[in-house]
Amino acid sequence: MSIPLVQTYRVGRYILEQKLRGRKRYPLVLMLEPLFQCNLACAGCGKIDYPAEILKKRVSVEDALRAVDDCGAPVVSIPGGEPLIHKDMPKIVRGIVARKKFVYLCTNALLLQQKIDEYEPSPYFTWSVHLDGNRERHDESVCREGVFDKAVAAIELARSRGFRVTANCTLFNGEDAADVADFFDHAMTLGLEGITVSPGYSYQHAPRQDVFLGRRQTKRLFREIFKIGRERGSRWRFNQSSLFMDFLAGNQSYQCTPWSNPTYNVFGWQKPCYLLVDEGYAETFSELMEATDWERYGAGRNPKCDDCMVHCGYEGTAVDHTVANPLKALRVFLFGPRLDGEMAPELPVLHDGKPAGVAIPVDEIGSSASDRR
Numbered sequence: 001m002s003i004p005l006v007q008t009y010r011v012g013r014y015i016l017e018q019k020l021r022g023r024k025r026y027p028l029v030l031m032l033e034p035l036f037q038c039n040l041a042c043a044g045c046g047k048i049d050y051p052a053e054i055l056k057k058r059v060s061v062e063d064a065l066r067a068v069d070d071c072g073a074p075v076v077s078i079p080g081g082e083p084l085i086h087k088d089m090p091k092i093v094r095g096i097v098a099r100k101k102f103v104y105l106c107t108n109a110l111l112l113q114q115k116i117d118e119y120e121p122s123p124y125f126t127w128s129v130h131l132d133g134n135r136e137r138h139d140e141s142v143c144r145e146g147v148f149d150k151a152v153a154a155i156e157l158a159r160s161r162g163f164r165v166t167a168n169c170t171l172f173n174g175e176d177a178a179d180v181a182d183f184f185d186h187a188m189t190l191g192l193e194g195i196t197v198s199p200g201y202s203y204q205h206a207p208r209q210d211v212f213l214g215r216r217q218t219k220r221l222f223r224e225i226f227k228i229g230r231e232r233g234s235r236w237r238f239n240q241s242s243l244f245m246d247f248l249a250g251n252q253s254y255q256c257t258p259w260s261n262p263t264y265n266v267f268g269w270q271k272p273c274y275l276l277v278d279e280g281y282a283e284t285f286s287e288l289m290e291a292t293d294w295e296r297y298g299a300g301r302n303p304k305c306d307d308c309m310v311h312c313g314y315e316g317t318a319v320d321h322t323v324a325n326p327l328k329a330l331r332v333f334l335f336g337p338r339l340d341g342e343m344a345p346e347l348p349v350l351h352d353g354k355p356a357g358v359a360i361p362v363d364e365i366g367s368s369a370s371d372r373r
Helices: 005-020 061-071 089-098 112-118 135-142 147-160 177-189 215-232 242-248 285-291 311-324 326-335
Strands: 029-032 075-078 102-107 125-130 164-171 195-199 263-265 268-270
Touching (some): 005 102, 005 311, 029 061, 029 311, 061 089, 061 263, 061 285, 075 089, 089 112, 112 147, 125 147, 135 147, 177 215, 195 311, 215 242, 242 311, 242 326, 311 326
Parallel strands (some): 029 075, 029 263, 102 125, 125 164
């Protein structure tokens, strides 16, 4: 199992508590973005296109921990930028761990060997190392040679020190399914707890726009990757729900649930999610949840969202569907996603002159074509 039992139990208990309280919208993972500055300039990154005065800004320890408390999510993911540039990151991590929240510190690992002594192993703390494929593909993705080897060395060091370690893998246009399968096989030899995998989101501020996958491309790619893995008998561990993987393979007509992964950064609470950077900010978590027009966002509702299948938008949907359909989720977990036949239909397009705020009923958010029949 890629996620420890204590984490599965605590997150599951939290979800059931929200259900018993009748909450339809609740956070599952806080995206705590302490800075935008990075020591890489990846072609598909939409987070570093800010003037120097913004790149110098930092979320303080006090504001970071206040965001953790206000949000209340059981899991905190710390992306960036590159979080290890933040001089107070060890204090932030210790504060989150003290609250018994599960924290994933996302890093390109260039500074990990230098900084590792500032952190302590804990069941509540995981290094999430950015790896977008094997050596050539990863170095091409991050636009610098030698990064893959440094990341692998950092993974080995962290594991030798007793840390939990996962890989965070983003797939882009031009991926070869066999190469991705080779990378997943290799990643398992590194002793990783699991892989978080997702298609790249087409940030409008990214330096290149030709690197992103379309929705249909994504589904075809993942079906082919999973087919190769099945034929090889590979046993890949993913740090994600089985139904999210089923969604990537085109078997679920999910709508995005952006409130499940709220974002706090140097500007405040970002509307509506980690990926859309031009939609405004809320001063408080309550304002974010109550004042955001959530029905304006999602596949078919907003052109910025149409090709998005990223985990921070759809993992929450898949988890909600898992709670409602545990046997179905178990079946996919045991036997894998369906890899042939028709794909689940896309959601209807409501923008381009049509009302952007038309809601899809809550009970259909986590449904597949077979569920609707």
